[in-house]
Amino acid sequence: MDSASPSATQLKKSDDPVAARQSLTVTDNRTGKSYELPITNGAIRASDLRQIKLDPADFGMMSYDPSFNNTASCISRVTYIDGDAGILRYRGYPIEELAEKSTYLETAYLLLHGELPTATQLKDWTNHISHHTFIHESIKKFLDGFHYDAHPMGMMISAVAALSTFYHDAKDIFSAESRQLQTYRMIGKMPTIAAFSYRHSLGMPFVYPDSELGYPGNLLNMLFGTTGVRYRPNPTLEHALDVLFILHADHEQNCSANTIRGVGSSHVDPYSATAAAIAALYGPLHGGANEEALHMLHEIGSVQKVPDFIRRVKAGETKLMGFGHRVYKNYDPRARIIKRVAYEVFDLMGKNPLLEIALECERIALEDDYFVKRKLYPNVDFYTGLIYQSMGFPMSMFPVLFAIPRTSGWLAQWQEMLLDPEQKIARPRQIYLGYDTRHYQTIDQRKDAPGA
Numbered sequence: 347m348d349s350a351s352p353s354a355t356q357l358k359k360s361d362d363p364v365a366a367r368q369s370l371t372v373t374d375n376r377t378g379k380s381y382e383l384p385i386t387n388g389a390i391r392a393s394d395l396r397q398i399k400l401d402p403a404d405f406g407m408m409s410y411d412p413s414f415n416n417t418a419s420c421i422s423r424v425t426y427i428d429g430d431a432g433i434l435r436y437r438g439y440p441i442e443e444l445a446e447k448s449t450y451l452e453t454a455y456l457l458l459h460g461e462l463p464t465a466t467q468l469k470d471w472t473n474h475i476s477h478h479t480f481i482h483e484s485i486k487k488f489l490d491g492f493h494y495d496a497h498p499m500g501m502m503i504s505a506v507a508a509l510s511t512f513y514h515d516a517k518d519i520f521s522a523e524s525r526q527l528q529t530y531r532m533i534g535k536m537p538t539i540a541a542f543s544y545r546h547s548l549g550m551p552f553v554y555p556d557s558e559l560g561y562p563g564n565l566l567n568m569l570f571g572t573t574g575v576r577y578r579p580n581p582t583l584e585h586a587l588d589v590l591f592i593l594h595a596d597h598e599q600n601c602s603a604n605t606i607r608g609v610g611s612s613h614v615d616p617y618s619a620t621a622a623a624i625a626a627l628y629g630p631l632h633g634g635a636n637e638e639a640l641h642m643l644h645e646i647g648s649v650q651k652v653p654d655f656i657r658r659v660k661a662g663e664t665k666l667m668g669f670g671h672r673v674y675k676n677y678d679p680r681a682r683i684i685k686r687v688a689y690e691v692f693d694l695m696g697k698n699p700l701l702e703i704a705l706e707c708e709r710i711a712l713e714d715d716y717f718v719k720r721k722l723y724p725n726v727d728f729y730t731g732l733i734y735q736s737m738g739f740p741m742s743m744f745p746v747l748f749a750i751p752r753t754s755g756w757l758a759q760w761q762e763m764l765l766d767p768e769q770k771i772a773r774p775r776q777i778y779l780g781y782d783t784r785h786y787q788t789i790d791q792r793k794d795a796p797g798a
């Protein structure tokens with residue numbers, strides 16, 4: 347028990363009636379003993395359960411929470427979500443205001459520093475990042491080693507992990523100066539790694555960063571530019587990408603944020619920890635869902651076939667990718683904004699023919715009891731793929747376009763974990779239901795099961 351919270355049995359009744367009520371009284375019916383557990387920030391400390399024992403020699407009570415459905419792993423001040431109300435705020439600023447008025451780099455600064463930057467701070471921040479967009483030439487050779495059809499997420503995981511071998515100063519994780527430098531490098535280089543992975547898959551020469559362009563415009567340049575002719579990004583696409591980057595920048599303790607916190611808690615360098623977070627995001631239940639959602643819409647094929655697909659979903663044969671969320675039990679506020687951005691892109695690039703199928707899926711899902719009862723709404727991944735496809739990205743690039751902006755959120759979570767005096771190396775407990783002691787049998791003592 348840490349010294350900060352008194353042990354439950356030592357807790358004295360407070361004179362203040364309200365403070366006295368800031369506790370949970372639990373009775374262990376096995377022993378008849380009662381325990382008073384302090385409530386702080388609406389939660390009890392799981393370690394306070396350890397006093398609940400049958401025998402003084404016992405380890406004590408644990409809480410069992412597979413996939414952390416109801417477990418706060420940290421105290422954070424970065425991002426706030428109210429899943430029932432469909433609220434998302436970065437450092438207190440509503441996502442709707444940031445999407446309308448901010449830029450991605452300004453939002454990244456906010457996530458990492460806790461405040462919106464002044465004009466001087468933003469200029470300095472932008473200059474540093476735009477001067478860290480190049481990657482070591484050896485990384486190009488490393489990327490060239492991948493097969494032409496390598497998934498760009500696999501290339502990105504590997505390349506970001508490889509960055510740890512170039513920047514030995516990254517191990518100095520408790521130096522604010524080193525963390526800042528690695529942050530510049532990571533945010534600056536992610537678009538370059540993404541673009542080089544894409545160009546490798548096409549067998550096309552790499553287009554180097556152009557520090558004259560803005561963050562999203564430079565990515566478009568490195569993806570679609572041709573060597574020799576200066577690329578001019580279309581302002582509508584550049585703005586759409588910037589808004590999408592703002593919407594994807596952070597999302598509190600999601601699977602990949604939990605990953606960077608867990609891996610980072612071993613005090614490994616930030617590149618290795620970020621590579622782990624990218625790997626987590628790659629999964630089809632997380633950031634990989636935007637790619638899977640497009641595959642799904644292609645598989646459905648027409649508006650007429652939507653009812654049959656929905657029937658298969660309700661029968662448990664498949665999932666409606668891009669729907670549902672662990673926290674949002676209302677419309678994902680990001681999906682609402684993304685839908686607006688989609689129409690801006692379609693006005694320029696032409697309507698994505700899959701849009702009608704997506705809208706029909708949403709229409710049915712918002713009415714059908716299977717989805718309503720389970721509070722399944724479109725999430726951030728449902729419409730993004732339609733936009734990316736209309737912008738000319740192949741489906742395999744969709745999760746990469748999620749990883750690029752999420753890097754600032756990951757690093758904000760990583761840094762907050764490192765600086766939190768309560769955080770130590772992540773090491774959960776388990777409930778063991780395996781064999782009790784048994785003894786080694788030699789190979790001739792082991793018999794095949796009948797019919798093996």
Ligand code: SDX
Nearest residue numbers: 597600631632633635665666667668669670671672720725
């Ligand atoms: C992201 O956590 C974050 O913040 C993530 C993210 C971020 O910004 O970091 O928001 C980004 O990852 C968004 C989610 C992208 N994933 C998908 O769109 C994949 C499809 N969605 C599901 O796999 C699911 O909804 C999850 C993974 C998103 C959430 O899963 P939960 O909270 O564990 O919910 P569950 O799987 O326990 O589902 C509860 C019920 C189940 O039915 P029953 O067993 O009660 O009968 O809802 C059903 C599920 O079968 N269900 C779905 C469904 N999602 C849940 N049924 C059909 N289609 C779906 N998409």
